Amino acid sequence: MALPANIMLLIFMLGVGLISGILMSVALGKKVTDSGGILGGLFVAFLMWVLTGGPSYI
Amino acid sequence: MSSEVAKKPIPFNELSTHLKRGYLSLAVFLVVLSVTLITKPPIPIQTILIALALVVMLIGNAKLQDLMAGVILHPIMAMIAGFLAAGAMDLAGGFDALLHALNILAGIKIGGFAVLGFMGVAVILANIPTIMPMPCGRILAVALLPGVVKYGNRMIEIIESTGPTWGGIPVEVILPSLMGAFIVNAAASCGPSPLGGVGGIGEGNLGVKIGSSGLAQQAGIMIATGLTAIIISFIVSATYM
Numbered sequence: 001m002a003l004p005a006n007i008m009l010l011i012f013m014l015g016v017g018l019i020s021g022i023l024m025s026v027a028l029g030k031k032v033t034d035s036g037g038i039l040g041g042l043f044v045a046f047l048m049w050v051l052t053g054g055p056s057y058i
Numbered sequence: 059m060s061s062e063v064a065k066k067p068i069p070f071n072e073l074s075t076h077l078k079r080g081y082l083s084l085a086v087f088l089v090v091l092s093v094t095l096i097t098k099p100p101i102p103i104q105t106i107l108i109a110l111a112l113v114v115m116l117i118g119n120a121k122l123q124d125l126m127a128g129v130i131l132h133p134i135m136a137m138i139a140g141f142l143a144a145g146a147m148d149l150a151g152g153f154d155a156l157l158h159a160l161n162i163l164a165g166i167k168i169g170g171f172a173v174l175g176f177m178g179v180a181v182i183l184a185n186i187p188t189i190m191p192m193p194c195g196r197i198l199a200v201a202l203l204p205g206v207v208k209y210g211n212r213m214i215e216i217i218e219s220t221g222p223t224w225g226g227i228p229v230e231v232i233l234p235s236l237m238g239a240f241i242v243n244a245a246a247s248c249g250p251s252p253l254g255g256v257g258g259i260g261e262g263n264l265g266v267k268i269g270s271s272g273l274a275q276q277a278g279i280m281i282a283t284g285l286t287a288i289i290i291s292f293i294v295s296a297t298y299m
Binding site for chain 1: 231236287
């Protein structure tokens with residue numbers, strides 16, 4: 001069974017947040033695997049998904 | 059030539075009161091601006107313009123609500139409002155409070171493990187304008203930029219005290235990278251704004267639901283924020299090597 005569209009959107013956004021977090025970590029002199037940068041990126045992506053009404057479609 | 063243009067102009071003394079006042083206010087406006095340009099008085103142009111607006115209001119016998127109705131709204135005013143907010147926040151110690159709060163956020167630990175750390179907070183800080191998209195990106199850009207600079211300097215202090223950076227990136231790179239990322243994020247943030255930013259204008263013209271392209275734009279801006287940080291980091295690092 002296919003996932004609901006908004007869940008797929010959340011997964012996509014989390015992927016975007018992950019990439020953005022890693023890019024910023026490397027840019028600011030931290031390792032690619034720096035957990036702070038990754039978690040920060042994931043948090044931002046999740047927040048954007050929530051604030052644009054993502055959960056309301058569940 | 060059309061008949062309207064060819065028509066003989068009405069003599070000045072026969073003009074309506076409204077037009078007479080209009081001429082007077084226009085003359086005052088042009089004279090004051092010309093005198094300001096020539097004499098260059100030691101007063102900010104903003105003060106002169108506000109005084110001029112008051113004089114024109116008196117000439118035109120306009121009330122405050124007439125003035126508010128006649129104000130031409132433009133995003134540049136949002137930037138000015140942002141500057142005013144930033145100045146007021148700086149005076150009130152708002153940026154010191156912001157730095158303090160960010161330090162607390164960076165220090166939150168679960169089971170002895172720092173959840174976000176300084177890097178995670180930097181990522182959140184750089185993305186704040188797109189998390190809260192305003193109709194003009196300059197509102198948050200100018201209002202928070204002093205806070206970003208303070209936070210970047212704090213990051214440099216911490217990284218200098220904890221050891222070398224990964225990949226030998228000089229610490230001088232941190233502030234321009236963080237600022238560049240924040241500025242790009244803020245500059246683009248009026249796109250996904252549901253309050254009437256440039257994206258909203260496009261959606262209105264297309265007749266689609268306002269905010270329907272918001273999340274897609276936010277995804278693009280997030281990637282652009284990270285890319286900007288890394289491009290600035292590489293370029294600035296190259297100048298130090």
